[in-house]
Structures are given as C-alpha cells and as structure tokens.
Amino acid sequence: MSTTAFTPSPRPRATAQPTSPAPRPTRQVRVAVIQPCLEVGDVEGNLIHLEDLIRDAVRAHQPQMVILPESASSPTVHGKRSGEAARPIDGAPLQLLRHLSRELDVVIGGGFLAQRGGDAHASYAITEPDGGIHLSNHNGSTFWGRHHSRGTTGRPRPSALASFDGAPVGVACGWEWASTDVARGLRHRVQVVVGGTCWPSYPLNWSGPLDRWMTREHHRQIQQARELPRQVARLLGVPVVLAAHVGTASFPTPFAKGLSWDTELLGESQIVDRDGTILARLSGADGEGHAAATITLEPPAPLDPLTDVEWIPSMSATTRSLRGALRARGALGYHAERLLHRHDWQDVPGADLADEINPGEPGQQASATSGPRESRPR
C-alpha cells in the first residue's frame, strides 16, 4: 500500500503566466470529482460510460483537473468478476485517461486494476495534457481487492514522495484515506491530496439479528465516509479531492459460499478545503454525477494533531476483524492462484510502464515493455 505525490508539469494555457523557476506560493485550481455508478466486471462498458461522464463534467465545470475513484474500470468487490477486470497497464483504462487528457486539455486521475509485469496491481494514474503520466500502485487500499492484486503487508504506508514545480500532489486510495500512517507520510509534503474510494458497505439483504447488526454497521460506514475527507483535510492542512463509487453491488459472501452479499457503494465524493469546509459534495443518495469547486494550492498548514492510533476514524470491531480476515484470505488466494496460473490476466503476456512517464508527442508514447525496471523507457 502506498501513496504517491506528483505535481502537474507546467503546460501552456491561455491564462498561464510565464513559468518562473521559483515555486508559486498559491495557485487556484478548478477541480471536478466524478461519482460513477458502474457494473462489476464490465470494463469496456464502464469505460464508455466514464468517457461520457468526463466529457459532461468538463463541459459543465471547465475544470483543470478531473478526479475519478480508484477501481474506475470496475468496482472492486469479492468474487471472480472483479479479478477479470485486470487489463494491461497500457490497456483501455489508461488509454481513456490519456486521450481525454490531451483532447480536453485537463489533468485526469483515475484508478484501475492493471497487469503490470507478472502481477496485477490496483493502480492509479494521473494523466496530463502534455502526455506526462504518473502511475502508482495502491494494493492495500481495499481488503476486497486483495484477492485480485499483489498486496503489501502490514499497515498502510506512504512511499517516497516526488515533488516538483512547487505544488506536490498526494494520491490516496481506499483505506489509505483512513490511515494515520499515510497521513503522517503526506503531512507537510503535499499541497493537495486526490484519489478515491470504492467502498462497498455491509450486506443489506441478510435477515434476523444479522440484519440489525449489518444495518448498524452500514450506517456507521456512511457516517465515516461523510466525515473522513474533512478529517484528512484538517490533519494535513491541505485541500482534498475524493471521488467515490455509488450504486449497488451483489457478490458472493467470503467464507460462506452460496450466501449473497447485496449492498451499496457508499458514495460521498467530496472536495474539501484545507480547513475542512466542504466545497462540493455528492452523497450516496445523490447517485451518479459530478461536482466541482475551486481549491487553492498553497503550503500546507495542518489544523489538527496526528495521534498514534492506526485509523483516523474509529473503526468498529466488526470492520477491523473483517478486514484482517479478508486480507489474509485474499493474500493467500492471490498468491496460490498466481502460482497455479489461474488468474484471468495471466493468460495475457505481461509488460509494464515506468511509474513516471515524461511528456511527449501523442504519437510517440512510451510503450509497456518488459525487462529491468530501472531501464524501462519513460
């Protein structure tokens, strides 16, 4: 699990000032979040739907940056359909972001399950109009996806942060938003945090005492999802832009074959100012859509203290236990199936891109290749 940071490389705009070598202390950026309602496993259909949403958001808000959730090619839940959503790192999900970024002259961020080399990763890409691409893996971001991607062990932790052009941008996905360690890693190091969540709630189709228990946990999840962006913004002292999935999902219950887990994806896409003020919001009840706001990038000024607890919100015992059990089962399952060559994506020859791809001509993009990572073309 990791968080990364990047800064959009300078690019010519009609209103842009001449590039100065000195970092600009503040910058106004118009940002849009997209809250999609997608079908599990239908990657190609979902990408067409996302294209429509992105175009619509750009028409409506004229943003400089559009943020999609993690797993934007297919919601990540339990079951085989989610695992089949993996596409080559240079496949259709990245191409969608790449092409729209150039065509619409907008920075776009979005996550997808990607085959990178000999593994599947929960990747998040930020593409720029000049062809620059920033890739990062967020394998521990969701316990549901642990079965489908190569994971990390232990608590979420940030990777080294790249920073240039004076306005570093951190990327966080799923559980990383809730991790104190991740917040510590990003604190004082970024001027905005972007990313998303894919947060299926507890089952809403179970009956009897289980129904009451699950419903209570469900409402707790909604509350946490609503509060978390504000908490993160105040802890880091920077604006946050979080895009979330919405809609319903139905998948087999782990450890209980035959029992269906019918639930909702929580929504709560938000753009929050550094002091915790919600600038734009789409709740689960709002359904699919997009929202936009103007944020100010400036040096971070944390307002709340960081504590030593593992999670920023207070996680219930149910959630903690379930997370632990599912991650362990997922890790075992992923590696066992990889060894047996049973993952759907293993049928396709693997290649990878460098994490940082330099701007370039549209016809001369870096290709996914294989070989030593350090010598991968950028």
Next chain:
Amino acid sequence: MDERCDVVIVGSRLAGAAAAAHLARAGRQVVVLDRSHFPSNQLSTHLLFPSGIHELERMGALEGILASDPVKSPWLSLQTEDSELSERWRPSGPIDYCMCVPRTIQDLELVRAARAAGADVRERHRLVKVLWRGGRACGVRYAGPDGGEREIHANLVIGADGRRSSVAAEVGSFRPYRSSRNGRGLVFRYGQDPLVGTRAGETIYQFWEGDSLGFLFPSAPRGKTLMLFMGAAEEAARAKADPEGYWAEKMAAHPRMAARAEGMTELTPLASTGATSAYFRASSGPGWALIGDAGHFKDPVIGQGQRDAMWSGRVLAETADPVLDNPAELDRALRKWEQRRDRECLPSYHFGNIETRVEPVAPAFAELIRRAPANPTPDLGDLFGRARSMPQVLSLPRLSAGLLAAMAHPRGERPEGLTWKHTKRDLRVHLGVRKELLSRRFRSHVLVADSEHPNAEPPPYRGSGTKTAARPQPAPRSATADAVNGSDGDSAAATSPVSSDAAISETPTTTTSKATRRESKAISKEVPV
C-alpha cells in the same frame, strides 16, 4: 453518412491485403483504405522465398502473379571466396521455389485477391485520424478522392501502412521500443539475363567477397534479373555520386558475380539506400494492431520483410476473427498475436543484425558451406526459407564444429575473421539470442549485446494524422521517397508527408540508352533484397 464494418485496414499491400483476404473469407465485413491507385510501385524486398510464396497462395494471389510469367528459382547458390554451396529450397506446402516479382505486378494481384475474397478495397483514400471510444480504437476518419471526410466505425483498426505508419502515430506507438542500426546499404539495378532458361537462370545467388555481399535474383517477366550489392551503408552515397564508377569497382571486387552477370543487357540506372535500421514497435493495443513494416522491420540483408508482412496479416486475421465481437477478448487476442509475431520474427531479426555487420563471412559459417555435400538436401537455405529458425539451423554443436574446423587450418591459412575477439563475440550473440527466446519476455527492451547495433535511425516521426490532417494533402509520393524494405504499404492511406528519410535514391546513368532508361525507370525504383 458514417459507416460501420467489422475491420478497417489502412494499407492494402502485402500485410493489409493478406489480413483483408483472410478476414473477408471468414465472412467479416472488411474495408481497406489505401492512398495509392493500383498498379502502383513500391520500394520493396521483392524476393519471396517458398514460405512467402505459400502465403501468396493461401490468400489467393499466387495464380494472378504467376500469370505475369516470373522465373521460378528452385536453387540457391551461396559462394564464399573459396567454397560454394548449391542446394534446393525446402518446400513450404506445395511451393519449392523463390520468386522476385516487381511490386507493380504483385501488389495489383494482392488487391485483386483481397477484393475477390470479399474485402472492400478503396484506392485513393487517405487516413485522417483514428477514432476512439472508451479508451479503444473504434474506427477511422478518412478522406476520399474528392477530399471529403467521412467516418467508418469498426471493431478493429489495423495499421498496415509501412515504416512511417500513420496508424502507429495515431495510436501512440510510432517510437520503437527496440531498434538496431544497419551496417550495410543497398545498391542495385536490373538487367536482361542471357542465361534465362538455364539452371543458372533459375538460381538465387549470394556472393561473399571480403566484407561485401553481392546478390543476383531472376525476376519477372522471364529474363529480367536483379543485381544487388550490399556493402557498407556509406557506399550508397558513393554510388549516387559516381554510379558507373561504383558499379565497375564492385564488379571488379566480385569476380564471380561479374562472371555470372556477363552479357547482361538493358541495364537500368542504379538505385541505392543506406538507411534501413531495424525495429520493433508495440504492435497491439485496445482495438488496434500494426502489421507488416508498421509494427516490425528487420534488416533487408536477409530479405524476410515480404514474407513476414503476409504472415503477420494472416495470423492476425485468424487470431482476431473468432473474438471480433467481444472487445475484451479481442484485446487479449491482439496482445497474444503480438507475442506470437515477436517469437516468429526475433530469430530472423537477430540474423539480420548479424548479417548486416560489414565483415567477411563468419569463419564457422564459411566452414559449414565448405563442408556441405556436393548434392545436399535443403539445409542452410532454411535460414532464408524459414523452414527452421536460425538457432535450429545454426545449432551450437554445429557452430562449434564449424569453428573447430576453421581453427584446424594451418596458421597462415586461417580465415580473416578468425580472431579470439570475434569468436567470443559471435558465441555471445548466439547464446544471447537463445537466452532471449527462452525468456519468453513480452516486448523485451533488453538488447542482445553485439546483435543489436547502437545509434539506430528508425523512421522519423512527423506527427500524428490528427495534426497533419490540417495541412494541405501531400502530393502522391514517388517510390523513390519511400524507405526501404517496404514489404507493405508505405504508400498506404497515410497522412504523413513525403519523408525526408528518402532512403532510396535513384542515380541516373550515362551508359544506358534513353529508351532503356525510360523502360527501366519504374522497375529501378523497386528495392529488392
């Protein structure tokens, strides 16, 4: 009004026509766009080994080509300074001979075969841009002969438009991820062969003299013969400056080729090129694929471009057809096709890199020629005929035996290239190639040391079609502006302007008659190999 089809192919020469014919025969609706009007000339490797002719037969173009009365060459003659090997070609299916057919004849038949199979081939149609939907290529915008632009939507977009592929630029794959600089250049001309009808007139010749290579290919129509020298790439400029002086100098250095070419009449002007870097491009992606030279180009010294172009078109058609209606499965199939193409082409890519070194014949290889039996069965010719790959023909025990035999010569009579440095390098190359083939890496950017040569000059990028579309449409390119090996449509429905990498230059000669020059002009624009 916008149209819809199953597959749209840009380029209708070898690779494009092969893919179109096989897909159309499978019942798919195929539209092929090409900016040329056929018959149209094309710089090319012309020479087709049995496996290449077998591809022509499979796509239904052979019968028409045979009607042009080409010489069928069932014999191969490899000659070094002190030895000669003569053997027949190993059959590929029913084909056991080579052919060297001018592209004006050949490409017309390719288009006819694609049309006969049911493909809709549209001449004088130019690609404007590739269309995208949901991150996948979903069709093209093109301009017709009247300049009017229209769109056609398809499940699969295939780029078969040659080295300077506009489709490659449109899909972001123009920059090769791997390339190798050529060491040799090409200088060639045609003549009328007095030995037509004899065995010599039906033999493909390769002559080694020092570090220079000479070739002689019976062509079409019967009697026409192609003579080619492949010395250092820099020689192309010399041939341009003083064509007849250069030719006389090469003939003097190649006495056996001069003897074979004695009595040739109706000599055409010289044509030459020095820029034929080899490369691999990423050749598949969501909804698109690059076939023929658009995706991969190898050094023309081994003459494999035409065969590989048709092979890649056919295999792509066979791979894509069953899954054409399922986007996810199609993208997987395209990637697996690319992997298969690489495995098919990597051995000959490396073989070309080895042969393009400007050095005398490798001592071990010379020994294999020397030790060949008087009337051998097909063997070393498989290196070109592709019945077996380079590692299979030049197995390590066989190379070692050849090397030991070369070392057994008395010290003063040992071959020129037999040095510890060269021996070590050659073994390292052959081991490196085998290691790469065993690794099964996909799109490996790890180079094989001493096979791949630095400072490659792949075709220059001229911008994607989207950008060039706004410019005035370039005049139809002359064949002399096209780069080399052009096994397929460099002149396809491309948006790229005339390239300044005009690799081939035609040099006027002062010794041929005006009539001969007029007649031979079209032919001399064709680059054999």
